[in-house]
Amino acid sequence: MAKQANFDKETYLHFYEQMVHIREFEEECLRAFQRGNHGIGGYLHLYSGEEAIAVGIIGALELDKGDCFIGHYRDHAYALAAGSAPGPVMAEICGKYTGCSKGKGGSMHICDAEKGFYGGYGIVGGNVPIALGLAYAQKYRKQAAVSVCFFGDGSMNQGAFHETLNMCQLYKVPALFVLENNGYAMGTSIERSHANTDLTDRVSSYNMNRKKIDGQNIVTVHEEVKQIVADMKKNPAPFFLECDTYRFHGHGAADEAKQTVVYRTKAEIEEAKANRDPIAIAAELLLENGTLTDALIVKIHDEAVAAAKAAMQFSDDSPVPPAEELLKDVYI
Amino acid sequence: MAKQANFDKETYLHFYEQMVHIREFEEECLRAFQRGNHGIGGYLHLYSGEEAIAVGIIGALELDKGDCFIGHYRDHAYALAAGSAPGPVMAEICGKYTGCSKGKGGSMHICDAEKGFYGGYGIVGGNVPIALGLAYAQKYRKQAAVSVCFFGDGSMNQGAFHETLNMCQLYKVPALFVLENNGYAMGTSIERSHANTDLTDRVSSYNMNRKKIDGQNIVTVHEEVKQIVADMKKNPAPFFLECDTYRFHGHGAADEAKQTVVYRTKAEIEEAKANRDPIAIAAELLLENGTLTDALIVKIHDEAVAAAKAAMQFSDDSPVPPAEELLKDVYI
Amino acid sequence: MAKLRYIDALAQGIREEMRRDESVFLVGEEVGQYQGTLELSKGFLEEFGKLRIVDTPISEVGIIGLGIGAAMAGLRPICEMMRLDFATPAFDQIVQHAAKIRYMFGGQFKVPMVIRGPSGVGLQLSAQHSQAIEATFAHYPGLKVVCPATPADAKGLMLTAIRDDNPVVMVESLRMYMVKPDALEKIQPGLSEVPEGDTGVPFGQANILREGTDVTIVAYSWMAIKALEAANILAKDGIFAEVIDLRTLTPLDMATPLASIKKTHRAVVVQEQWGLYGAAAEVSAQIAERGFYDLDAPVQRVTGAFVPMPYAKNLESLAFANENDIVAAVKRTLGGK
Amino acid sequence: MAKLRYIDALAQGIREEMRRDESVFLVGEEVGQYQGTLELSKGFLEEFGKLRIVDTPISEVGIIGLGIGAAMAGLRPICEMMRLDFATPAFDQIVQHAAKIRYMFGGQFKVPMVIRGPSGVGLQLSAQHSQAIEATFAHYPGLKVVCPATPADAKGLMLTAIRDDNPVVMVESLRMYMVKPDALEKIQPGLSEVPEGDTGVPFGQANILREGTDVTIVAYSWMAIKALEAANILAKDGIFAEVIDLRTLTPLDMATPLASIKKTHRAVVVQEQWGLYGAAAEVSAQIAERGFYDLDAPVQRVTGAFVPMPYAKNLESLAFANENDIVAAVKRTLGGK
Ligand SMILES: Cc1ncc(C[n+]2csc(CCOP(=O)(O)OP(=O)(O)O)c2C)c(N)n1
Ligand SMILES: Cc1ncc(C[n+]2csc(CCOP(=O)(O)OP(=O)(O)O)c2C)c(N)n1
Ligand SMILES: [Mg+2]
Numbered sequence A, B: 001m002a003k004q005a006n007f008d009k010e011t012y013l014h015f016y017e018q019m020v021h022i023r024e025f026e027e028e029c030l031r032a033f034q035r036g037n038h039g040i041g042g043y044l045h046l047y048s049g050e051e052a053i054a055v056g057i058i059g060a061l062e063l064d065k066g067d068c069f070i071g072h073y074r075d076h077a078y079a080l081a082a083g084s085a086p087g088p089v090m091a092e093i094c095g096k097y098t099g100c101s102k103g104k105g106g107s108m109h110i111c112d113a114e115k116g117f118y119g120g121y122g123i124v125g126g127n128v129p130i131a132l133g134l135a136y137a138q139k140y141r142k143q144a145a146v147s148v149c150f151f152g153d154g155s156m157n158q159g160a161f162h163e164t165l166n167m168c169q170l171y172k173v174p175a176l177f178v179l180e181n182n183g184y185a186m187g188t189s190i191e192r193s194h195a196n197t198d199l200t201d202r203v204s205s206y207n208m209n210r211k212k213i214d215g216q217n218i219v220t221v222h223e224e225v226k227q228i229v230a231d232m233k234k235n236p237a238p239f240f241l242e243c244d245t246y247r248f249h250g251h252g253a254a255d256e257a258k259q260t261v262v263y264r265t266k267a268e269i270e271e272a273k274a275n276r277d278p279i280a281i282a283a284e285l286l287l288e289n290g291t292l293t294d295a296l297i298v299k300i301h302d303e304a305v306a307a308a309k310a311a312m313q314f315s316d317d318s319p320v321p322p323a324e325e326l327l328k329d330v331y332i
Numbered sequence C, D: 001m002a003k004l005r006y007i008d009a010l011a012q013g014i015r016e017e018m019r020r021d022e023s024v025f026l027v028g029e030e031v032g033q034y035q036g037t038l039e040l041s042k043g044f045l046e047e048f049g050k051l052r053i054v055d056t057p058i059s060e061v062g063i064i065g066l067g068i069g070a071a072m073a074g075l076r077p078i079c080e081m082m083r084l085d086f087a088t089p090a091f092d093q094i095v096q097h098a099a100k101i102r103y104m105f106g107g108q109f110k111v112p113m114v115i116r117g118p119s120g121v122g123l124q125l126s127a128q129h130s131q132a133i134e135a136t137f138a139h140y141p142g143l144k145v146v147c148p149a150t151p152a153d154a155k156g157l158m159l160t161a162i163r164d165d166n167p168v169v170m171v172e173s174l175r176m177y178m179v180k181p182d183a184l185e186k187i188q189p190g191l192s193e194v195p196e197g198d199t200g201v202p203f204g205q206a207n208i209l210r211e212g213t214d215v216t217i218v219a220y221s222w223m224a225i226k227a228l229e230a231a232n233i234l235a236k237d238g239i240f241a242e243v244i245d246l247r248t249l250t251p252l253d254m255a256t257p258l259a260s261i262k263k264t265h266r267a268v269v270v271q272e273q274w275g276l277y278g279a280a281a282e283v284s285a286q287i288a289e290r291g292f293y294d295l296d297a298p299v300q301r302v303t304g305a306f307v308p309m310p311y312a313k314n315l316e317s318l319a320f321a322n323e324n325d326i327v328a329a330v331k332r333t334l335g336g337k
């Protein structure tokens, strides 16, 4: 795309750093999960390979001016992209009292009210109707703001998705629906689960503005979304944005090994890592126009690794929630 | 349409009779509801104005060869079109033990297992997923048969509808979805409830074969469906058929008066009764080609009125369910 | 004091609070242009406008989701289910989301919303439209479940529900909606009176509807009225029943019934429909667990038949509890031992 | 007899019945090509083929609807919910349709289907994936609710569920899925043994897992195993508890616990998670209502905390009932009057 020649270097250098930090943060999570002595239990869903989406889109929001977002359970990157401190996010994943949800939510339920992050949800499609409400509130208050909803291809087969999109379009609320199409819902490919595999086309059922883009190119993602969000703020209406992407790890840390046996080949994964890594693609663009240097790449990577370890250290040094927390926060 | 010149006279004479009988049957219901001394309580949803759909479509099924159908709560006509005896249908509406559901279901829950009528359901959209199962069973047994699902425009805003259509297309089951688009869901018009008012277009989300037809012309409905069902039996796949129609009475017998105050004009209703009455349209066609005569029209009408009164008499003469029925049929 | 119908008291509560608080709005099917399926919201659209009186498609999941998100964002939505039965398609949004959001995010959010609609048995609406499923919601921590029996509580609990910062399921009795004030006054003078103005009724405080000495009848919603009718019948036989209306299932006030049982030593617990795993089971269990040494006879539970609601009027009337069942149960407990 | 893990017993039940009966099929998410999320259906797709092992989109409403329609048409579908928590989006299909169809159509249809999946608390799955919501289903007439505790019942109740002509909700204990036979044998010899072949376990017959004289512990599912562990601890103090596994919540066999209480005069009722309006409330209520004169002390209820399940391991372990809570409750009832 033409835009890529002249884009704001500082912005993208920052985005590049964020992507690398997110990647290393989650690799640290995975190692900790495998070591098994950091408090991580239950499910751990990693975003590796999809970083350009969270970073490019959340980076286009004015979180201090009322923009907000909501996600599903693959949610670490949303918080980090919004600038939430890595320590409390890691502490949440490890079930510590210093975690963003006091250790009560875990990996699937990260949130940051201050940053307008209304949380990660575990029921497929369950976060989508809530986005309608967030956007309705913005309309109610006549705010020039948008509500972004991140979800996966699997969510589109939940009835909740369809009731919601219809109502958003009827009420013309400023909801931006971001489909992270990584080709699979757990072990089920798009082909095996969607009668119409053109997921953007499915939304014609709601007459909603829509577009399909390459989710691996941070410049494409960010420049497109900047424009879309600006338009939404001028003329409030929902928008459906499909980001074509790929998940490098298993669905969850637990099926890391099983995936290549039952639903996709090692070759397919390697091919994607080689040609569709959003970090490598960004590096190439940024080297090209002189924003990055090889030395800087190494420096950023080392800083990211250090930051991830520091986050884990923060978590390791943190206490578990005190027993009296058990009965708190059920009612206000 | 060309077909109308040469169609089978006997078939259509029978269809005409069925439509008139259904119309008079329901007018008798309405009078009984208003008189209030026949056991009719709760809701009473009349099909008046939509008769060509049930008659033309169910008339195209081979109910003795495994075809079946399921409907929503506006369901009297489905049973009558399939040839269920009017007495037990009326008795059900009046809560009598001789009713098709032993008086336990009432107007919304008519059924006839022998005729392949899997019943009328009261939760909007709730019957739609069940149709997937009926059609899946036909596929499972390799039957050359179809399952017809009747529902209203309001059902398309229930998530259940969307999960179902996607799965039907994925599994290529022989389900025929018949949308009775009468323009309103209770007091809510299509324009106020569907972001995309072309309801057939909405189904492109499922890549399903689909068509929109005039639901007021019995010939159009029947000839189209004959073809569709034949094709479905040759190459099993679901089909979505939108029948454009109009409801002459209120949503339910209870809002007969309120309707013209809050959601549609008397003029609109009168216009429809004058120009879109499926019985009048059929009469015109049948007079044209000599199937009907004015005398025959009067005779059929009188027979229908008599049949309706006989059905009500059957019901009036029937006992209410015995007390011990209360605890029966919960479990088998 | 004004004598009102239950439906008018509900409407008054919503209207007054919407006038007081800009952040309150009503969303549901046919609530606006249609003036409400049962005309509860008659005139609301004209007074408050489209933004605050929101007509929706038949999309309960969307309605509840809209409410949750708007509540998290700081508004106070009232989500109307045309009938509470229609909350079942939205069950996931209610029990997996509205109920859990505050806890699973460590208290960062609150969800101040009301989910309400007419509920309960009768009127020949048959199996899918005639249920009292309040226990289904009351079992989930994070939700409050409120069941007004009288016009005064219909308004008073509505005000409190709207102002509460938690998701509240307001279970309204369809059977009570249209009952004329006179009919209520005949059952007990003052029963239809609704105090003027801003009179919220606190949650978690059972209401002693009638004092008595011989037996304690514990009920809620429509059954509390039936219990009063039973008490009238019993009084003729010189049996004086204390009638307690629980008012709210969560929070549940057991102190009031237990104190009463200390006095009467006998208890009858009444519930409209299905006994098995119903709300009356919890109440009966707590009475026996906590009031064991006060009881002179086993607790009697009066509930409806464990069957889907039949349509035929004669069967239907056998399917739910009524005043005569309550009278019989009271006599059993007095005959007990 | 073979010693099996609970998950393998479940799988054996399904596989054997599918071999016996052509009309049985399995439908759900990842049941086929993925071999089952927890590999319960490993090898099923290869043995039975695509028509009988049906992989689905993430569409629980569609899955249950498919089951209902196919069952009405005479097949015997087994609808797998990846976790029973995910039945909440399909709640309307289950309680408004599957449960009511037979009754509201006057017995013209039957709905022989099984709705099953792993359920219960723990494993740090947090609020939305860690619940024991069986009471939510058991409250609805028309459904049967089955909660196997042992590998033998996992297979035996599965066989009966598939053969039953009513919709059956099979609540499987995720906590029991992977427990090694040896670990069960340590709790009680024979606890992991599964009889060979066609051995359906009848519904509505509670199982006396251990005989005792001093107190009756009534439990089901995983808590029945916890009750055995508690009984082992108590035995060391010379307290002999009778442990009764209810096995099925509907139909509910109260005769067995009531007979036991005639002997022990003391009862403890155990439930995994939320006490308020939970299944243990019904059991406790019936014990006191029907066994009032046999009881020497109030019934003790042992339940989890009334909170959504927290993630942190230390909080989680405080949120559900365990063997020590049961031991403490038993001692309370023995201390009582
Ligand atoms: C209603 C529901 N059904 C099933 C699940 C189990 N589940 C969790 S994630 C998942 C796959 C979702 O895939 P997708 O929406 O594409 O998101 P991705 O994991 O690919 O990011 C499934 C089936 C669930 N959490 N909720
Ligand atoms: C889930 C659900 N929500 C609301 C209702 C109340 N209701 C009954 S019929 C109806 C309108 C349905 O309209 P449509 O589907 O167009 O069918 P029509 O009545 O026009 O034939 C509504 C809102 C219901 N029965 N179920
Ligand atoms: Mg995906």
Ligand SMILES: [Mg+2]
Pocket (backbone or CB within 6 Å): B152, B153, B154, B180, B181, B182, B183, B184, B185, B186
């Ligand atoms: Mg309609």
